[in-house]
Amino acid sequence: MSICAVLLCMVGLGQNLTSSNLPIIIITTDINPSTGTYYSIPDEPKIHAHMKVLYVNDTTINYLSNQDDSAYVNYDGDIGIELRGSTSQGHNKKPYGFETRNADGTNNNVSLLGLPAENDWVLNAMNDEPSCVRDCLSYQLYSELGHYSPRTRYCEVIVNDDYRGLYFLTEKIKIDANRVDIIEMTDTDVAGVNVTGGYIIKADKLTGGDVPAWTTPAYDYWEDVSYIYHEPAPDLISPMQGVYIQLYFDSVAQAVAAHNHDVSHGFPSLIDIPSFIDYMLMGELSSNVDIYQKSTFFHKERLGKLRAGPIWDFNLAYGYDFGSVGRSRADLLQFYNGDNTGSEFWHQLYEDPMYSCMLYSRWKELTNEHAPLHIDHLFHLMDSLMSRCYEARLRDRTRWSQTYDYNNHINTMKAWLQSRYQWLSREFEVNYDCEPELPPLVISKINYHPAITQGYASDELEFIGITNNGDDTLDISGVYFRELGLIYTFPEGSVILPRQEIFIASNPQAFQQIYLHTAFGTFLRHLDNHSETLKLADAWGRVIDEVTYADNQPWPLTADGMGDFLILKDLDSDNNMGENWMAANEFVGIPPYEPLTVVRVMPNPTNGLIRVMSEKPLREVCLSDISGRALISASVSDFAISLDLSSFPTGIYLLRTVTEDHNVSVTKLVKK
Numbered sequence: 001m002s003i004c005a006v007l008l009c010m011v012g013l014g015q016n017l018t019s020s021n022l023p024i025i026i027i028t029t030d031i032n033p034s035t036g037t038y039y040s041i042p043d044e045p046k047i048h049a050h051m052k053v054l055y056v057n058d059t060t061i062n063y064l065s066n067q068d069d070s071a072y073v074n075y076d077g078d079i080g081i082e083l084r085g086s087t088s089q090g091h092n093k094k095p096y097g098f099e100t101r102n103a104d105g106t107n108n109n110v111s112l113l114g115l116p117a118e119n120d121w122v123l124n125a126m127n128d129e130p131s132c133v134r135d136c137l138s139y140q141l142y143s144e145l146g147h148y149s150p151r152t153r154y155c156e157v158i159v160n161d162d163y164r165g166l167y168f169l170t171e172k173i174k175i176d177a178n179r180v181d182i183i184e185m186t187d188t189d190v191a192g193v194n195v196t197g198g199y200i201i202k203a204d205k206l207t208g209g210d211v212p213a214w215t216t217p218a219y220d221y222w223e224d225v226s227y228i229y230h231e232p233a234p235d236l237i238s239p240m241q242g243v244y245i246q247l248y249f250d251s252v253a254q255a256v257a258a259h260n261h262d263v264s265h266g267f268p269s270l271i272d273i274p275s276f277i278d279y280m281l282m283g284e285l286s287s288n289v290d291i292y293q294k295s296t297f298f299h300k301e302r303l304g305k306l307r308a309g310p311i312w313d314f315n316l317a318y319g320y321d322f323g324s325v326g327r328s329r330a331d332l333l334q335f336y337n338g339d340n341t342g343s344e345f346w347h348q349l350y351e352d353p354m355y356s357c358m359l360y361s362r363w364k365e366l367t368n369e370h371a372p373l374h375i376d377h378l379f380h381l382m383d384s385l386m387s388r389c390y391e392a393r394l395r396d397r398t399r400w401s402q403t404y405d406y407n408n409h410i411n412t413m414k415a416w417l418q419s420r421y422q423w424l425s426r427e428f429e430v431n432y433d434c435e436p437e438l439p440p441l442v443i444s445k446i447n448y449h450p451a452i453t454q455g456y457a458s459d460e461l462e463f464i465g466i467t468n469n470g471d472d473t474l475d476i477s478g479v480y481f482r483e484l485g486l487i488y489t490f491p492e493g494s495v496i497l498p499r500q501e502i503f504i505a506s507n508p509q510a511f512q513q514i515y516l517h518t519a520f521g522t523f524l525r526h527l528d529n530h531s532e533t534l535k536l537a538d539a540w541g542r543v544i545d546e547v548t549y550a551d552n553q554p555w556p557l558t559a560d561g562m563g564d565f566l567i568l569k570d571l572d573s574d575n576n577m578g579e580n581w582m583a584a585n586e587f588v589g590i591p592p593y594e595p596l597t598v599v600r601v602m603p604n605p606t607n608g609l610i611r612v613m614s615e616k617p618l619r620e621v622c623l624s625d626i627s628g629r630a631l632i633s634a635s636v637s638d639f640a641i642s643l644d645l646s647s648f649p650t651g652i653y654l655l656r657t658v659t660e661d662h663n664v665s666v667t668k669l670v671k672k
Contacts, residue, residue, distance in 0.1 A: 017163055019063045022392050023055035023074065023113055023155040025123070025169070026067065027081065027096075038160040043089065043208065046080035046099065053155075055113055075112055078103060084122060086207040093165060093400055096123040097172065113153040113169060116178035122150075123157060123167045128322060129315040130402075130409050132393055133385040136168055138286060138314040140381060144372035145278045148180060149310055154389045156396075165396035166389055173297060173310055175200065175231050180310065181484045182301040183525070185232055190240040191605055193524075195670070197302035199245050200230040203342065205294055214246050216253070218293060219341045225293050240605075244670065245300070247651050252306060256345040259352050263478030263539035264492035264666055265624070265654060267349075272305040274482065274541035276349065277359045279308035281366065283334060285373060286317035287420060289327040291334055292342025303487050303524055305480075319416035330419040333427070357434035358540065364430065367421070375421050379414060386410060438544045440470035441479070443534055443575060444501055446549055447565035448527040453514055458561070459526045460507040461514060466536065467501040469571045478539030481523070485532060488523035492656070493664030515587055529561070547575050556583035599657045605670035608646030612657060614639055620658040623669075625651070645671050 017024075029039040029049040039047055054062040055074040066072035077100065083089055084097035100119045102108045107119040126132050135152065142149040150171040157164040175184045175198060182198030189195055203225050206212060212226035213234070227249070229237050252270045260266030283291030290296070295313035300306045321328040327337055334340070335347040349355045366373040393406065445465025450458050468474055474496050480489035488504050496502055505511035505519035506526060512518055531550040537543050551560040555578035558564040564583035573580040599614045612621060617639055623632040631653070632643060645653070653669040 017064065017156065017158075017395060019061050020156050020392060021061055022166075022389065023053055023153065023169075024062050024064065024067075025155050025157045025167075026052045026054070027079070027098075027157070027159045029081070029160055041081055041083055041094070041096065041159070043083045046082040046097075048105075049079050049081045049098075050077070051079045051081075051098070051100075052076050053112060057114075075100070075110060077101070077108065077110075078105075080105075086205055087128070091125065091127040093125045093127060095125040095127070095167075096159075097121070098123070113155070115151050115153065115169075115171065116176075118171065118174075118176055118178070120172035120174055122170050122172050123155075124152075124170055125165075125167055126315070130320070130404050130406070131318070131413055132166065132389055133382055133410075134286070134314045134317055134320070135170075136385050137378070137381055138282065138288075138311060138317070139170070141372055141378070142278070142282050142309070142311050145282070145366065147275065147278060147309055150179075150312070154385075154392065156392050163395075163399055165399045166392040173200065173230070173312060180299050182299055182304075185241065187232075187236065187238050190238050193303055195240055195244045195605075197300045197304055199232070199241075199298075199300045201245060201249075201298045201300075202228050202230050203293055203296040203298075204228055213242060214249075216249075216343045219335055219344045219347050220338060221293075221341045223293075223340075225343050230297070240672075243650065243672075248300065248306065251652055253343065253345050256348045256352070259348075261354060268539040268541075269478060269489075270305060272307040272482065272541060273355065273358065274362075274537075275307040275309055277355075277362050279311065280346070280350070280359060281363060281373070282311055284424065285420065286314055287319065287328040287330065287332070287334060288314055288317035289321055289334065289337070290316060290340055292346050293340040296342065301484060301487055303489070304484075305489075318413050319420075320413070330416055331423050354434055354540075357430060358542075360428040360430040361434060363424065363428040367425070375417060378417060382410070382414070435542070438538060438542060439474045439476065439479075440468065441474070441476070441496075441536060441544050442467045442469045442568065442571050443536060443545050443547045444568045444571060445503070445565060446527070446534070446547070447559075448532065448549060449529040449551065449559065449561045450565070451561055451563040453563075456507070456510045456514065458529075460510045462527050463503050463505040463511055463515075463519065463565075464523070464527075464534070465501050465503050466496070467571055468496040468498055471498045473497050479544065480537060480539070482535040482537040482541055482543070483533055485525055486523055486527065486534065487525055488521060490521070492666035494520075517587060545575070549581075550578065554578035556581060558583045599659070599663075599665050599667070601655060601667045601669065604667070605672045606645060607672050608644055610643050610645060610655075610669065612641050612643065612655065614657065614659050616659040616661050616663070618657060619660055620656075622656040624654050624656070645669070 027049050029047060032039050052067055052073055053075040054067055054072055056072055079098045079100055081096055081098040083094050085095045098121055100108045100110045109117040109119050111117045139149040139152055152168045152170045154168050157167045171179055175182055180200060185198060206226055213229050214227050215224040218225050255267040255270055263269055290313060297310055297312055298306055298308055317328055319328050327339055335342055444467040447463045450461035452458055453461060476490045476494045476496055477492045502520040503517060504521045504523050508519040508522055533548040535543050536545045549555060559566045564585045566581045567584050568575050569580055569582055601610055601612050618636040618641060621634050621636055621641060622630055624630050648671055650671055653671060655667045655669055658664050
């Protein structure tokens with residue numbers, strides 16, 4: 001498309017778009033040879049198009065006249081594009097989804113507008129959203145709470161010589177190191193550890209012939225909740241994977257309904273409670289009418305807990321609901337509004353005394369002065385976003401013949417927020433203390449970037465040391481690393497003696513051979529070679545210890561791939577400060593850890609018969625369902641026992657064993 005054609009098109013539409021303080025995205029589909037006109041962009045599948053993005057940085061004005069000058073072009077290449085959304089497709093201003101592609105049609109991971117490189121993107125048209133800030137504001141706030149949230153950039157869009165107005169570019173929710181950072185599954189991950197993750201599941205409306213993976217009744221609402229596979233996609237997920245994740249959701253629902261607080265069997269062992277609390281707070285602060293039943297995402301890491309989020313779609317929120325329906329009220333919780341209330345576990349969590357107390361405490365923490373959800377901070381972000389898109393919004397308003405009073409709408413939204421804060425602060429009243437004394441565990445050693453040694457790769461030699469900095473033996477069952485990227489949960493029966501240091505390792509065999517110590521457990525994934533935050537938390541997600549290490553000073557540099565590892569100098573010092581760590585390449589004065597008895601259960605998953613084998617004679621075995629109800633209980637005086645599960649329904653079960661040396665262990669069983 002020529003520059004003159006663009007300018008004439010814009011003038012003809014009354015926009016006179018020659019420049020913008022925002023990026024300008026120009027999309028051109030191929031010419032249909034039979035009609036001589038551009039191909040229309042369909043709902044699906046994606047069609048080929050070319051895209052130019054005019055952008056240098058946030059302070060540079062972008063001119064259409066510079067579109068052929070590479071110095072002012074952020075992207076110039078192929079894409080595959082389609083319409084996206086459901087209700088929003090009924091508007092004249094269409095939303096789009098697109099992939100950046102190479103010339104041969106393969107995916108091309110690129111950084112658009114400074115966002116991390118990927119190939120899946122969304123152009124949100126902000127239909128049914130007169131403020132133009134609700135989504136961008138919400139995503140920014142959720143990111144400040146410490147969770148991944150789709151990044152956004154305002155832009156102006158031209159499609160086939162037609163000015164389409166103000167949009168925001170955002171990331172499609174998907175598994176990626178810079179998005180939802182969980183393991184991507186293949187169709188061979190169908191058993192054992194591998195079938196446990198990672199998954200992205202969403203509750204949503206059904207469009208375009210979608211078939212739900214499963215449904216559940218909604219709380220006090222006529223329409224069932226439809227759950228849909230997001231990753232793996234419906235056409236890629238295997239039957240075993242589908243069975244596993246649905247049963248996991250069923251287990252969550254059962255444990256929450258029973259208010260089962262057991263750290264190894266109850267809902268604290270199944271869900272990452274901080275993610276559910278923050279998701280709920282974000283949805284209720286905004287009074288998002290869809291937060292629990294439409295565009296409701298969950299994700300689960302391999303061997304990890306189910307997490308709520310990321311958040312998505314906040315157009316009907318902050319007091320706005322198509323202007324008249326009135327579901328986004330300032331004086332009502334969304335799972336009690338009689339519409340889109342979501343699965344029953346949402347309101348059951350809220351009615352759980354321990355969970356609600358933690359939610360109320362988190363609300364007070366986040367709404368303190370200078371905290372992310374303080375109302376002054378929200379107003380500041382709103383003003384910043386409004387200022388950024390002000391000029392483009394005027395052009396967009398003219399293009400689509402909008403007549404509403406924008407400034408009055410924003411002022412109404414701010415007044416609504418003030419009322420919402422007042423009502424929630426009364427509703428979220430802490431009635432008792434739910435912050436117990438946390439165990440004195442300290443992250444005391446970190447080998448994040450080992451040197452290649454004795455034929456072992458660097459990643460195989462990673463380990464973390466954890467010390468009991470107290471005088472009592474501690475039961476650390478359910479303690480886990482809360483941040484995505486490193487996966488480990490201490491199993492039931494895990495204990496640590498006074499002043500004892502234990503280790504979890506990437507490869508226990510390598511750890512034993514190189515460092516002459518026995519690892520307590522094996523973690524999945526790997527530590528970042530540059531910097532990573534490690535949060536050791538109890539089963540409820542309350543942080544016991546937190547360290548963000550780095551590969552630059554004052555952190556010891558010889559621990560960065562030079563053969564040393566990090567050692568905390570003083571267990572009573574602040575281990576988040578690099579100067580309190582030193583580097584060494586051997587353990588000094590640490591007695592070897594004596595492992596507890598190993599109990600093996602085979603096969604797992606099983607069709608019925610299992611064999612339980614132990615290094616020391618067994619004394620007790622107990623099989624229970626996920627809610628803790630005993631199904632088989634037996635006394636034993638042998639190294640092995642067989643159990644028949646063939647009469648039990650498909651599902652997840654827990655096998656508890658006790659050996660003669662008083663070692664207690666719990667194994668999760670999958671009955672096919």
